[in-house]
Amino acid sequence: MADQAHGTELEDAITPNLDRLAREGVTGLLEPVGPGVTPGSGPGHLALFGYDPLEFVLGRGALSAAGLGVELHPGDVAARGNLCTLDADGNVVDRRAGRITDDEARRVVARLSATVQGVEIHHEKGHRLLVVFRGEGLDPRIGDTDPQTTGVSPLDPRPLDPAAASAAELVAAKLTEIHRALAGEPAANGLLLRGFDTHRELPRFEDRTGLRAAAVAVYPMYRGIAKLLGFDVLGSPADLADQVRLLEKHREDADYFFVHVKDADAAGEDGDRGAKVAAIEGVDEAIPDLAAALEPGVIAVTGDHATPSQMAAHSWHPVPVVVHGPRSGRDDTDRFGERWCRAGGLGVRPSMQLLPILMANAGHLAKYGA
Amino acid sequence: MADQAHGTELEDAITPNLDRLAREGVTGLLEPVGPGVTPGSGPGHLALFGYDPLEFVLGRGALSAAGLGVELHPGDVAARGNLCTLDADGNVVDRRAGRITDDEARRVVARLSATVQGVEIHHEKGHRLLVVFRGEGLDPRIGDTDPQTTGVSPLDPRPLDPAAASAAELVAAKLTEIHRALAGEPAANGLLLRGFDTHRELPRFEDRTGLRAAAVAVYPMYRGIAKLLGFDVLGSPADLADQVRLLEKHREDADYFFVHVKDADAAGEDGDRGAKVAAIEGVDEAIPDLAAALEPGVIAVTGDHATPSQMAAHSWHPVPVVVHGPRSGRDDTDRFGERWCRAGGLGVRPSMQLLPILMANAGHLAKYGA
Numbered sequence: 001m002a003d004q005a006h007g008t009e010l011e012d013a014i015t016p017n018l019d020r021l022a023r024e025g026v027t028g029l030l031e032p033v034g035p036g037v038t039p040g041s042g043p044g045h046l047a048l049f050g051y052d053p054l055e056f057v058l059g060r061g062a063l064s065a066a067g068l069g070v071e072l073h074p075g076d077v078a079a080r081g082n083l084c085t086l087d088a089d090g091n092v093v094d095r096r097a098g099r100i101t102d103d104e105a106r107r108v109v110a111r112l113s114a115t116v117q118g119v120e121i122h123h124e125k126g127h128r129l130l131v132v133f134r135g136e137g138l139d140p141r142i143g144d145t146d147p148q149t150t151g152v153s154p155l156d157p158r159p160l161d162p163a164a165a166s167a168a169e170l171v172a173a174k175l176t177e178i179h180r181a182l183a184g185e186p187a188a189n190g191l192l193l194r195g196f197d198t199h200r201e202l203p204r205f206e207d208r209t210g211l212r213a214a215a216v217a218v219y220p221m222y223r224g225i226a227k228l229l230g231f232d233v234l235g236s237p238a239d240l241a242d243q244v245r246l247l248e249k250h251r252e253d254a255d256y257f258f259v260h261v262k263d264a265d266a267a268g269e270d271g272d273r274g275a276k277v278a279a280i281e282g283v284d285e286a287i288p289d290l291a292a293a294l295e296p297g298v299i300a301v302t303g304d305h306a307t308p309s310q311m312a313a314h315s316w317h318p319v320p321v322v323v324h325g326p327r328s329g330r331d332d333t334d335r336f337g338e339r340w341c342r343a344g345g346l347g348v349r350p351s352m353q354l355l356p357i358l359m360a361n362a363g364h365l366a367k368y369g370a
Numbered sequence: 371m372a373d374q375a376h377g378t379e380l381e382d383a384i385t386p387n388l389d390r391l392a393r394e395g396v397t398g399l400l401e402p403v404g405p406g407v408t409p410g411s412g413p414g415h416l417a418l419f420g421y422d423p424l425e426f427v428l429g430r431g432a433l434s435a436a437g438l439g440v441e442l443h444p445g446d447v448a449a450r451g452n453l454c455t456l457d458a459d460g461n462v463v464d465r466r467a468g469r470i471t472d473d474e475a476r477r478v479v480a481r482l483s484a485t486v487q488g489v490e491i492h493h494e495k496g497h498r499l500l501v502v503f504r505g506e507g508l509d510p511r512i513g514d515t516d517p518q519t520t521g522v523s524p525l526d527p528r529p530l531d532p533a534a535a536s537a538a539e540l541v542a543a544k545l546t547e548i549h550r551a552l553a554g555e556p557a558a559n560g561l562l563l564r565g566f567d568t569h570r571e572l573p574r575f576e577d578r579t580g581l582r583a584a585a586v587a588v589y590p591m592y593r594g595i596a597k598l599l600g601f602d603v604l605g606s607p608a609d610l611a612d613q614v615r616l617l618e619k620h621r622e623d624a625d626y627f628f629v630h631v632k633d634a635d636a637a638g639e640d641g642d643r644g645a646k647v648a649a650i651e652g653v654d655e656a657i658p659d660l661a662a663a664l665e666p667g668v669i670a671v672t673g674d675h676a677t678p679s680q681m682a683a684h685s686w687h688p689v690p691v692v693v694h695g696p697r698s699g700r701d702d703t704d705r706f707g708e709r710w711c712r713a714g715g716l717g718v719r720p721s722m723q724l725l726p727i728l729m730a731n732a733g734h735l736a737k738y739g740a
Contacts, residue, residue, distance in 0.1 A: 001699045004394060008699075033738050035719065036726030040739035053739065060740025080740065195740035310697075314737060316730040317699055318715070338715070339702050348717025 001308035001317055002339065009264070009273060009309060010320065011337035013280040017287035018301060018322070018336035025299075025324030027333040028346025030354060032305050038316045040195075044304025045225050049205060049258075050355030058225070059140065059197020064130040067224025068122050072199040077138040077167055080195045081121070081129035082146060083108060083188035090153045095146070096127040097188040105129075108188045115181040119174045124220050131193060133171060138198070139164035142171060146192035154192055171196075204230035205256075209359065214254035216243040222260040231258065240286050248293035255362075257294060268307030269314075276309050298325035298361040300354065301336070318348055325361045371678030371687055372709065379634070379643060379679060380690065381707035383650040387657035388671060388692070388706035395669075395694030397703040398716025400724060401686075402675050408686045410565070414674025415595050419575060419583075419628075420725030428595070429510060429567020434500040437594025438492050442569040447508040447537055450565045451491070451499035452516060453478060453558035460523045465516070466497040467558040469640075475499075478558045485551040489544045494590050501563060503541060508568070509534035512541060516562035518683075524562055541566075574600035575626075579729065584624035586613040592630040601628065610656050618663035625732075627664060638677030639684075646679050668695035668731040670724065671706070688718055695731045 002008045032039040033053050042063055043053030061078030065071070072078055083097040083105060100108075102125065109123045120132040143158040157171040175191065182189045205213045207230075215226030216234045223233045232254060234246045243259060263279035291299065302321035305314050320341035331345035342348065346357070359365050372378050402409040403423050412433050413423030431448030435441070442448055453475060455464040470478075472495065479493045490502040513528040527545065529538040545561065552559045575583045577600075585596030586604045593603045602624060604616045613629060633649035661669065672691035675684050690711035701715035712718060716727070729735050 001697060003696070003700065029715075029717065034726065035723035036728070036730035036735055038730065038735065038737045040737055043739035057739065063740060197740075308697075315697070316727070316735070318717075338699070342701060342715050342717070343713050348715075348719070 001306065001310050001315065003310060006273070008338050009268070009276040010280055011335075011339055013277045013284070015281065015284040015336055017284045019334065021287070021299060021301060021322045021324045022336040022340065022344075023334040024330055025322050025328045026331050026346055027320065027322045027336070027341040027344030029318035029338065029342050029344075029348045030302055030321050030351040031318045031348065032351045034350075036316050038314050039305045040314070041221065041304060042225060044351070045222070047351035048302065048304055048354060049229060050208065050352055051202070051229075052352055056202055058200055058202070058228070060195025060221075061130070061132075061140070062197040062200045062228070063195075063221050063224045064124055064128075065132065065224065066228045067220030067222070068124060068130055069227075070120070070122060070130060070132060072132070074199050075136045075138055077133045077135065077140045077142070077171075077196055077198055079131050079142075079171075079193040079197075081131040082192040082194075083127040083129065084154075084190040084192050085187050086154075086190040092147060092150045092152060092154065092190065092192070094187070095148075095150060095192065097190075100127050100188055102126065105188065108182070108185060112178060112181055116174065116177045119178075127188070128221075129191070131191075133167070133174065135167070135170065138167040138170070140167070140196045140198040142168045142196040144192075144194035144196075145175065146194040154190065157193065200228065202228050206230055209256075209355070209364070211255040211359070211364065212253070213256040213258065214250060215258040215260070216246050217258075217260035217262075218243070219260070219262050222262070226258055240282065241289075244286065244289045244293050247290065251294050255364075256358075257296070259290065265303075265307045268309050269312060271309050271312035273309040276307075296325075297363075298323065298328065298358055300324070300358055302351075302354065304351075318342075319351075321346060321354060323354075323357060323361060327361050327363075371676065371680050371685065373680060376643070378708050379638070379646040380650055381705075381709055383647045383654070385651065385654040385706055387654045389704065391657070391669060391671060391692045391694045392706040392710065392714075393704040394700060395692050395698045396701050396716055397690065397692045397706070397711040397714030399688035399708065399712050399714075399718040400672055400691045400721040401688045401718065402721045404720075406686050408684050409675045410684070411591060411674060412565075412595060414721070415592070417721035418672065418674055418724060419599060420578065420722055421572070421599075422722055426572055428570055428572070428598070430565020430591075431500070431502075431510070432567040432570045432598070433565070433591050433594045434494055434498070435502065435594065436598045437590030437592070438494060438500055440490070440492060440500060440502060442502070444569050445506045445508055447503045447505065447510045447512070447541075447566055447568055449501050449512075449541075449563040449567070451501040452562040452564075453497040453499065454524075454560040454562050455557050456524075456560040462517060462520045462522060462524065462560065462562070464557070465518075465520065465562065467560075470497050470558055472496060475558065478552070478555060482548060482551055486544065486547045489548075497558070498591075499561070501561075503537070503544065505537070505540065508537040508540070510537070510566045510568040512538045512566040514562075514564035514566070515545065516564040524560065527563065527566075570598065572598050576600055579626075579725070579734070581625040581729070581734065582623070583626040583628065584620060585628040585630070586616050587628075587630035587632075588613070589630070589632050592632070596628055610652065611659075614656065614659045614663045617660065621664050625734075626728075627666070629660065635673075635677045638679050639682060641679050641682035643679040646677075667733075668693065668698070668728055670694075670728055672721075672724065674721075688712075689721075691716065691724060693724075693727060693731060697731050697733075
């Protein structure tokens with residue numbers, strides 16, 4: 001988001017490689033879900049993969065489970081958990097437990113797993129957990145306990161439908177046990193749950209497109225959504241350099257590669273403008289290596305949603321996109337950034353329209369009609 | 371509408387305040403109903419309020435009735451009436467009876483009401499009347515008698531569905547009586563009817579959005595559409611200065627304020643380019659007062675349709691829009707006008723998408739999905 005004093009983080013970042021893609025290719029803006037709609041990561045990615053995010057709905061719990069390789073069965077309920085810091089009055093002080101380290105978080109999870117029975121807790125990354133309630137016919141229509149803000153207490157798990165009353169009771173009872181077990185932890189003395197969901201089946205990407213797809217992502221949740229759609233998930237890379245190595249190794253194994261980079265979004269959520277600019281410049285530096293690793297016929301660079309550091313949150317603002325390939329055409333846009341891409345040849349359009357444009361560019365779509 | 375010799379009236383007007391909004395905010399073009407579709411005022415406004423104008427249909431009669439506070443019941447039929455001037459052959463010379471004054475029009479309506487029984491005639495504004503046929507089971511599917519042009523005779527009221535045959539006969543009989551009663555009037559010797567409709571119930575704006583809405587409009591019809599959607603209608607202002615005073619007084623009484631200004635549209639319908647430019651400059655001058663009266667979090671300026679003076683009629687051309695607020699972002703557009711706004715960050719989009727964008731800017735929408 002640009003304001004009077006700044007361009008967007010992307011506009012202000014130094015990005016010679018992305019600018020070259022913009023200069024040689026065609027640009028535009030993508031609106032992930034709809035006008036004014038701020039997407040979660042699930043709908044943002046589904047749209048990029050060509051799935052209508054209003055037709056296909058995925059809770060965070062189902063995403064996280066898929067990312068960790070935890071199988072959900074009908075009747076189970078899963079939620080995304082945040083380790084958090086509560087003050088003496090039980091109010092949330094930090095929704096991310098001071099960005100707790102992986103090691104610390106694993107220790108806390110081990111302590112919880114040893115103490116609290118009847119709930120499965122998996123560490124995901126940093127403060128992020130997956131919490132699974134196994135049962136028969138548990139209904140996932142339960143309201144988030146994460147208040148999405150600080151200075152207030154966690155919300156009660158509330159049934160959003162009468163059918164979810166017993167599941168909500170079970171969650172409330174387990175949360176009481178969990179908070180008792182966490183008492184005395186310095187940073188991670190609370191747990192917030194959101195995105196309750198159950199087992200989901202989505203149509204496979206390959207069945208819809210005829211393309212073999214692969215994903216390389218550092219964060220489990222993004223591997224999770226790819227896995228739910230039937231992508232091959234390539235390893236568990238630690239960073240972008242690892243991702244490049246995996247792509248090089250598997251370059252012949254898929255037609256469509258999804259490369260996810262989290263850093264710019266994480267910095268945006270932290271409200272850290274400088275870190276977000278640096279993260280974007282880090283992606284820019286990796287572009288030549290990514291291109292050399294894959295030698296792709298068509299390259300697209302975009303986001304699943306905006307995360308302006310001014311808002312320290314996801315937002316509804318359209319995101320820039322560039323499509324680069326021998327048949328992409330080009331436009332007059334010669335820098336990659338919102339203000340230049342909006343005048344580009346792709347116009348302003350829904351994110352779910354990107355995939356067919358990429359497929360056409362790669363020669364995967366036949367003529368319609370005679 | 372721009373041509374080889376002119377920009378649009380808005381492009382040629384001197385509008386420093388609107389230009390500032392454009393420079394600091396984000397701009398675009400709105401297409402009220404669909405490509406190539408010229409909207410009436412009903413669909414134009416419904417779209418701006420976030421109602422799909424193809425789903426929610428309102429006849430002009432229903433709009434006018436709501437504006438005048440005339441209650442329609444199922445089975446009644448209402449139409450918008452224009453006092454007009456007919457020549458000796460019965461052809462329309464002036465569809466607006468020489469822009470007859472309110473006083474003159476009221477005198478004519480009183481004369482009609484005293485002479486013609488079984489039809490209710492209400493004066494609206496200038497040449498504009500509301501004509502209500504009370505009955506049981508009258509069907510409103512009747513074709514307009516307004517030919518929308520001069521040099522031809524008024525059309526017969528034609529049933530558009532067999533079920534409307536008796537209603538059309540009633541209307542025809544009453545029109546004969548009315549024209550007999552108007553014989554000898556110097557300017558207003560004819561009556562044209564259009565937009566036959568009956569009682570309508572529309573979902574309330576507050577139920578759809580959670581927002582309390584208020585309207586300030588000089589012309590009754592625009593208060594009418596707002597009232598149909600459950601807006602608070604603030605007074606009966608005489609001019610824009612009155613509107614500003616009402617807004618200041620009621621600034622705490624609503625979340626969403628609809629401020630309607632008619633003058634530019636009226637001048638466009640008259641084909642008076644100079645008057646339209648002046649009307650637009652009048653709106654521009656009022657912007658600081660409007661902003662001071664409301665201190666709004668988010669400002670949007672747009673139209674419900676185009677009315678190019680070259681056409682002297684509504685048209686299908688997209689209308690410019692600016693959205694201005696702390697989270698609107700900005701684009702490279704620094705003047706408010708069609709040719710600059712079309713390169714703006716909102717792109718070219720349906721008018722009904724404006725409301726969710728405003729709601730997002732004002733922080734009234736939650737995140738979609740996890």
